[in-house]
Amino acid sequence: DTGVSQNPRHKITKRGQNVTFRCDPISEHNRLYWYRQTLGQGPEFLTYFQNEAQLEKSRLLSDRFSAERPKGSFSTLEIQRTEQGDSAMYLCASSPLAAPETQYFGPGTRLLVL
Amino acid sequence: AQKVTQAQTEISVVEKEDVTLDCVYETRDTTYYLFWYKQPPSGELVFLIRRNSFDEQNEISGRYSWNFQKSTSSFNFTITASQVVDSAVYFCAYAGGTSYGKLTFGQGTILTVHP
Numbered sequence: 001d002t003g004v005s006q007n008p009r010h011k012i013t014k015r016g017q018n019v020t021f022r023c024d025p026i027s028e029h030n031r032l033y034w035y036r037q038t039l040g041q042g043p044e045f046l047t048y049f050q051n052e053a054q055l056e057k058s059r060l061l062s063d064r065f066s067a068e069r070p071k072g073s074f075s076t077l078e079i080q081r082t083e084q085g086d087s088a089m090y091l092c093a094s095s096p097l098a099a100p101e102t103q104y105f106g107p108g109t110r111l112l113v114l
Numbered sequence: 115a116q117k118v119t120q121a122q123t124e125i126s127v128v129e130k131e132d133v134t135l136d137c138v139y140e141t142r143d144t145t146y147y148l149f150w151y152k153q154p155p156s157g158e159l160v161f162l163i164r165r166n167s168f169d170e171q172n173e174i175s176g177r178y179s180w181n182f183q184k185s186t187s188s189f190n191f192t193i194t195a196s197q198v199v200d201s202a203v204y205f206c207a208y209a210g211g212t213s214y215g216k217l218t219f220g221q222g223t224i225l226t227v228h229p
Binding site for chain 1 (some may be wrong): 118147149151156157158159160161164205207209214215216217218219220221222
């Protein structure tokens with residue numbers, strides 16, 4: 001069983017550019033979550049999907065952020081017009097139908113906005 | 115709103131010492147889950163344990179043990195005979211309500227085990 005995978009693992013971009021991250025959940029996990037973690041802090045919830053439906057979005061998810069899970073499998077998180085404050089680790093997690101509360105995390109994508 | 119507090123920012127111990135990481139939570143939910151995750155230097159969050167609010171039995175897994183006390187809203191984690199490989203950031207987390215759609219994390223405790 002492969003775990004959650006995320007690509008890219010690292011991304012450096014200039015302020016104002018758009019970036020897109022991908023998350024592939026554990027096979028057959030129907031829930032997929034996105035979190036953001038800044039240095040020295042715990043992860044903060046951004047949004048989650050059950051299959052292809054986006055069920056909850058945090059207020060942290062400004063209008064520059066958009067997440068999709070078009071076929072209920074992988075998901076993408078796009079940040080438009082990046083700002084230096086977007087620099088963080090973006091974590092993806094998935095959970096199975098049988099235990100939706102138990103989330104398994106991927107290795108994260110570390111974003112640095114210059 | 116739910117809140118998770120890990121009062122210990124950093125703990126430093128010498129190998130083979132026992133160490134306890136504290137976690138206190140606030141909630142009005144009657145049904146909820148509590149978790150501990152480990153984040154080694156590589157950055158990936160590793161799931162360690164899940165407890166639900168109806169099960170206050172303590173749990174032991176090898177050198178790890180967890181003490182859940184609803185009366186004090188605490189879910190503490192003890193590592194017995196610590197090892198250098200235990201060095202990591204440990205997070206306590208909470209999921210509650212009806213959808214369990216998100217985890218609320220504490221600030222984390224940095225554990226350093228010296229040889």
